[in-house]
Amino acid sequence: xxRTLVALVENKPGVLNRVASLFRRRNFNIDSLTVGRTENxxxxxxxxxxxxxxxxxxxxxxxxxxxxQVQDVTDIPDVSRDLALIKxxxxxxxxxxxxxxxxxxxAHIVDATxxxxxxxxxxxxxxxxxxxxxxxPIGILEMVRTGVVTMTRGEHVLSPNGYKxxxxxxxxxxxxx
Amino acid sequence: MxxxxxxITLECLLREGVDIMFGYPGGAxxxxxxxMTRYPQLRHVLVRHEQGAAHMADGYARATGKVGxxxxxxxxxxxxxxxxxxxxxxxxxxxxxxxxxxxxAVIGSDxxxxxxxxxxxxxxxxxxxxxxxxxxxxxxxREAFHIARTGRPGPVLVDIPKDVQNAVTEFVYPEEPIxxxxxxxxxxxxxxxxxxxxxxxxxxxxPLILAGHGVVMSGAGREVLQFAEMTQTPFALTLLGKGGLPxxxxxxxxxxxxxxxxxxxxxIQNADLLLAFGMRFDDRVxxxxxxxxxxxxxxxxxxxxxxxxxxxxVDVPIVGDLxxxxxxxxxxxxxxxxxxxxxxIRDWMEDADERDIVNREVGERLFAAHVIHDMWRATGxxxxxxxxxxxxxxxxxxxxxxxxxNTLLTSGGLGTMGFxxxxxxxxxxxxxxxxxxxxxxxxxxxxxxQELGTAVQERAAVNIAIMNNGFLGMVRQWQEFFYEERYNxxxxxxxxxxxxxxxxxxxxxxxxxxxxxxxxxxxxxxxxDGPTLIDFVVEKHDLVYPMVPAGADLHKMIRRPLPSxxxx
Numbered sequence: 001x002x003r004t005l006v007a008l009v010e011n012k013p014g015v016l017n018r019v020a021s022l023f024r025r026r027n028f029n030i031d032s033l034t035v036g037r038t039e040n041x042x043x044x045x046x047x048x049x050x051x052x053x054x055x056x057x058x059x060x061x062x063x064x065x066x067x068x069q070v071q072d073v074t075d076i077p078d079v080s081r082d083l084a085l086i087k088x089x090x091x092x093x094x095x096x097x098x099x100x101x102x103x104x105x106x107a108h109i110v111d112a113t114x115x116x117x118x119x120x121x122x123x124x125x126x127x128x129x130x131x132x133x134x135x136x137p138i139g140i141l142e143m144v145r146t147g148v149v150t151m152t153r154g155e156h157v158l159s160p161n162g163y164k165x166x167x168x169x170x171x172x173x174x175x176x177x
Numbered sequence: 178m179x180x181x182x183x184x185i186t187l188e189c190l191l192r193e194g195v196d197i198m199f200g201y202p203g204g205a206x207x208x209x210x211x212x213m214t215r216y217p218q219l220r221h222v223l224v225r226h227e228q229g230a231a232h233m234a235d236g237y238a239r240a241t242g243k244v245g246x247x248x249x250x251x252x253x254x255x256x257x258x259x260x261x262x263x264x265x266x267x268x269x270x271x272x273x274x275x276x277x278x279x280x281x282a283v284i285g286s287d288x289x290x291x292x293x294x295x296x297x298x299x300x301x302x303x304x305x306x307x308x309x310x311x312x313x314x315x316x317x318x319r320e321a322f323h324i325a326r327t328g329r330p331g332p333v334l335v336d337i338p339k340d341v342q343n344a345v346t347e348f349v350y351p352e353e354p355i356x357x358x359x360x361x362x363x364x365x366x367x368x369x370x371x372x373x374x375x376x377x378x379x380x381x382x383x384p385l386i387l388a389g390h391g392v393v394m395s396g397a398g399r400e401v402l403q404f405a406e407m408t409q410t411p412f413a414l415t416l417l418g419k420g421g422l423p424x425x426x427x428x429x430x431x432x433x434x435x436x437x438x439x440x441x442x443x444x445i446q447n448a449d450l451l452l453a454f455g456m457r458f459d460d461r462v463x464x465x466x467x468x469x470x471x472x473x474x475x476x477x478x479x480x481x482x483x484x485x486x487x488x489x490x491v492d493v494p495i496v497g498d499l500x501x502x503x504x505x506x507x508x509x510x511x512x513x514x515x516x517x518x519x520x521x522i523r524d525w526m527e528d529a530d531e532r533d534i535v536n537r538e539v540g541e542r543l544f545a546a547h548v549i550h551d552m553w554r555a556t557g558x559x560x561x562x563x564x565x566x567x568x569x570x571x572x573x574x575x576x577x578x579x580x581x582x583n584t585l586l587t588s589g590g591l592g593t594m595g596f597x598x599x600x601x602x603x604x605x606x607x608x609x610x611x612x613x614x615x616x617x618x619x620x621x622x623x624x625x626x627q628e629l630g631t632a633v634q635e636r637a638a639v640n641i642a643i644m645n646n647g648f649l650g651m652v653r654q655w656q657e658f659f660y661e662e663r664y665n666x667x668x669x670x671x672x673x674x675x676x677x678x679x680x681x682x683x684x685x686x687x688x689x690x691x692x693x694x695x696x697x698x699x700x701x702x703x704x705x706d707g708p709t710l711i712d713f714v715v716e717k718h719d720l721v722y723p724m725v726p727a728g729a730d731l732h733k734m735i736r737r738p739l740p741s742x743x744x745x
Contacts, residue, residue: 021299056486060483
């Protein structure tokens with residue numbers, strides 16, 4: 001069963017490498033992993049979707065010195081979003097069809113030429129998968145997805161506040177990658 | 178006070194209480210070696226290969242309980258450390274490795290002797306650092322020692338580019354306590370944990386303590402023994418747990434697992450409660466997990482939360498420092514008797530005694546088990562023993578009962594051949610006492626025997642006992658049991674070890690008969706100002722019994738045949 005974990009990590013060089021290396025050597029299968037800055041420049045946030053026992057992953061992640069907080073949010077009501085850019089081959093007949101699909105999926109056309117459109121679609125994984133399936137017969141030239149980012153609903157908060165940039169551990173340079 | 182990065186490094190080592198470093202110089206670490214001339218209080222031990230330095234620091238750490246320090250240069254110097262670092266990682270041994278790196282301006286350009294050392298060692302260190310800025314150096318080294326020695330200890334590496342070693346800055350030692358946002362080693366159990374554990378302890382009829390390395394590392398031997406005596410609970414030890422509890426105690430069942438005693442393994446399979454104290458249910462300890470301790474409820478106390486439920490699901494997991502947790506638990510314990518259970522265990526012990534090689538007449542032949550058992554008798558069972566890896570290691574575990582923590586140093590988790598000699602040198606120099614024994618096989622000894630030079634140069638009083646059977650014995654044993662006696666790549670043509678030792682100026686002798694064993698051991702112990710070597714030429718075809726084949730059920734041991742079964 002797929003589990004979603006959210007992790008707060010120190011924003012230092014090599015941290016993503018440490019997390020990725022951990023998953024490989026412990027034989028955990030990553031479905032998707034996204035990482036980006038938070039409102040606190042000392043802290044980055046990861047959303048990790050895995051097909052494994054999340055308890056093992058959580059305790060293993062905590063062994064990494066740069067990992068501050070990990071939470072399995074699978075069973076907490078949340079908002080999850082994945083974003084895809086899909087370049088579709090079109091002609092005068094199929095262009096209208098793509099525009100219609102975009103309406104249904106609340107997707108946007110962000111680039112248009114005579115032969116191709118780029119569709120930007122945001123939503124949970126299922127929505128993007130069904131959009132992809134409907135566009136496939138028309139002709140997908142290229143696509144890219146960001147992977148899922150997740151935030152729990154309501155007052156439940158995983159806050160990066162209160163952590164300061166600290167020396168040591170590869171410097172003040174902030175770059176989780 | 179303005180200092181160079183190299184001087185700051187050494188200042189920080191002094192403040193961490195370091196008195197000895199094991200290392201090997203080279204281009205990228207030369208500024209630090211030059212600075213050593215201004216810090217004569219830091220003793221530097223020149224090894225013959227960097228792997229030896231890592232094992233020596235590891236042996237030093239295991240023997241003294243302090244952090245071992247390694248210094249090496251970039252590239253090959255650092256990659257040579259990897260086996261030693263991985264060994265320390267698997268056995269939770271605190272070492273700090275300082276490596277030189279090419280100047281930061283050329284990092285990434287495939288410069289001479291450049292390797293991504295933090296990348297290479299990432300999976301085998303507890304944490305590592307690449308220091309780009311001399312202003313961060315003092316803080317980083319302080320943090321490195323903190324991480325190495327606290328929680329579940331382990332190796333930490335600090336990679337310092339040459340320009341950072343040369344850079345000059347005002348030295349301000351960071352006195353404030355280390356606060357890491359993502360690092361909080363657990364200490365105490367919750368009241369609920371204690372209550373849940375007590376409930377199981379009170380109900381148990383056939384309880385058994387599994388004492389691991391955590392007993393030693395936490396210094397909880399006294400608490401565990403009190404627990405065992407008060408609740409009349411027998412205890413079995415993991416390989417690294419040996420020494421944590423007195424093995425000649427009537428409640429001791431000896432070592433558990435693949436080459437554990439019959440009584441320990443049968444007790445595990447028949448117990449109704451396992452108290453796993455600071456151990457991790459390694460596959461060499463459990464055998465087949467599906468049939469492991471089928472009737473037992475399990476209480477697991479460990480400082481590393483990721484060990485909980487990793488291999489074996491337990492009923493009461495407690496994450497904390499073993500000594501602290503037992504301190505919380507003890508006031509609630511009531512005396513309990515387990516007479517029937519202990520009677521059952523005594524029967525298993527008698528059966529094991531009958532099969533035991535030390536209770537046999539074996540004629541003219543010299544068995545390694547006898548040598549090790551005689552060593553135990555001749556040394557009053559109180560020597561610090563360092564082993565290598567293989568059959569002799571298991572015989573040591575079986576025939577040298579230890580009484581005190583940190584008196585058996587052995588590579589358990591990684592099983593690193595070549596560990597024995599350098600780790601023994603590190604232990605001897607750390608303890609500053611003679612008669613540390615290195616028991617090694619002829620195979621593993623030859624993996625790091627160049628450190629004989631280090632032992633002589635540093636006058637490390639290590640007594641080397643080679644269990645020489647002319648084979649890679651443990652592999653040969655597997656070939657005999659599981660590969661129809663096809664002894665491929667296990668016979669060894671060896672040098673004359675006595676002559677080899679003499680070439681280094683080391684007093685040495687050869688022993689081929691049982692009656693010469695104890696005199697030779699006493700002779701070695703009488704030489705206290707440097708190493709000695711004894712080449713024990715032992716039976717080629719002996720096997721380590723009992724043996725649980727890898728992945729087999731723990732109670733399905735291959736036992737040594739009885740004398741009536743006409744075999745040794």
